[in-house]
Amino acid sequence: MAGNDALTTSDGYQDLLLESAGFADFLLGLATISASLLNACTGTMLCTITVERDGAPSTVASSSERGRRLDEAQYAAGAGPCLTATRQQRAVLVEDMANDQRWGKYPQVALDAGVKSMLAVPIPAGSSSKAALNCYAQEAHAFDQDSMGIIEEHAASLSRILRLALRVHAPGAYPDHLRDALKSRAVVDGAVSLIMLQHRGGRDGALELLQLAAKSSNRRIHEIANEIMDGGTFSAAGLNGG
CATH class of the missing domain: 1.10.10 (Arc Repressor Mutant, subunit A)
Structure with missing residues (x-):
């Protein structure tokens, strides 16, 4: 994701923002593009984006229905990897859902959905907002140092366009x-x-x-x-x- 590819991606983000009817539409497109780009580099995974701003309820966008359900299960429980990454602004790695006990019953929910590992990475979104990119994989220990570096680099690349979108689009209810x-x-x-x-x-x-x-x-x-x-x-x- 460097050189001409980075420039093309940047242009694509701007086009997406300009042509999106609202923030939810923009975020959905961003999650879909993220899944496509990351799958080409790191293997098949589900991508979602979580955004919280001004103390308002979180907005979740997913590249697939299964990813949306996995995020919503965390919101229903009030805890989970994507919420921790968003609220604490730190990367959260779950190497093997079968052996993780940090979030109550959530790991079993993920296993039932066919997800065995996960990485959630914060996206810098400004002083009044918090965001994270969440990546779900079907294999345990799916995230090595190289793939983690690619995902963290991608999350950082989303920061500028996401901050701009947060200014352009008011919260929607x-x-x-x-x-x-x-x-x-x-x-x-x-x-x-x-x-x-x-x-x-x-x-x-x-x-x-x-x-x-x-x-x-x-x-x-x-x-x-x-x-x-x-x-x-x-x-x-x-x-x-x-």
Whole structure:
């Protein structure tokens, strides 16, 4: 993630911020991009981002539904690796969930979800906010010194754009009856962000590709977006013909 790749990533972050409808949309895109970039460097993992600001409830964005559930389990318990990394602003490594007893029943929740190790790394977010990048792996002892260094470097690279986003977007609160609709939309927005990264295009172009894929396969956009967010591949090849 150096040189031209770093410049491209920086441009991608700015495009994501400019084209996101709100902070939750931006954060979801950031988590999705993080998972894609880190998977290419360190192997398959789930990525989530936790943000707390001005004493308000935390915002969580995840590259997958499973990652979201793992974070929410920590919030329900009021404790866990991602909360510790966020609130204490220090890296938290869980090398083997089966042998970790720091967070009550949470390690078993992670094991039941197929996660055996985890690394949570703080993202500097300014004086009034705290944030962390959380990475879940399916194997125990998945994080060596090299992969930890890559993840910490990536988390640091998110700092500037996240601080800017926190200034641009005011905290949002959504009524309970809108949460299901927002969750459905979040899946599509996350898939669009990943297509933007893969095809080096804007948001409108990525959404058009997603719509074209749905039309050509006679499937719902949300169904295809779910597959992309769950690690499926997306190719624009052959779509131009309708």
